[in-house]
Amino acid sequence: MKKSVLTRYRVMAYVTGVLLVLLTLGVIAKYILDMNGAADFTKIIGIAHGWLYVIYLVFAFDLGSKAKWPVGKQLWVLIAGTIPTAAFFVERKVSKELEPKVADTVPAGAGA
Numbered sequence: 001m002k003k004s005v006l007t008r009y010r011v012m013a014y015v016t017g018v019l020l021v022l023l024t025l026g027v028i029a030k031y032i033l034d035m036n037g038a039a040d041f042t043k044i045i046g047i048a049h050g051w052l053y054v055i056y057l058v059f060a061f062d063l064g065s066k067a068k069w070p071v072g073k074q075l076w077v078l079i080a081g082t083i084p085t086a087a088f089f090v091e092r093k094v095s096k097e098l099e100p101k102v103a104d105t106v107p108a109g110a111g112a
Contacts, residue, residue, distance in 0.1 A: 009063040012059045017087035057078055060077050
């Protein structure tokens with residue numbers, strides 16, 4: 001597996017994780033604190049998270065298929081982008097698991 005597959009998954013995990021935390025804070029500000037401007041903030045962040053979550057799903061599925069994960073693990077990684085802060089913990093666990101496998105991969109022309 002190429003390092004770029006893991007890297008793009010990690011980037012999207014952080015992006016969707018940050019956006020989901022911001023969305024959660026926006027919803028709290030809108031509905032619980034009744035803050036002015038929170039509705040617009042929540043709308044913008046919600047749309048951004050929605051579209052970027054789709055990209056996260058594609059990258060996470062690609063990573064899982066190349067890592068040959070069982071279906072249950074694959075689903076947990078895919079769902080992690082919908083639970084606030086879960087993406088950070090799942091990304092860390094996945095990275096620790098796959099980093100040695102990526103490091104063992106030697107490029108074709110590097111041995112000469």
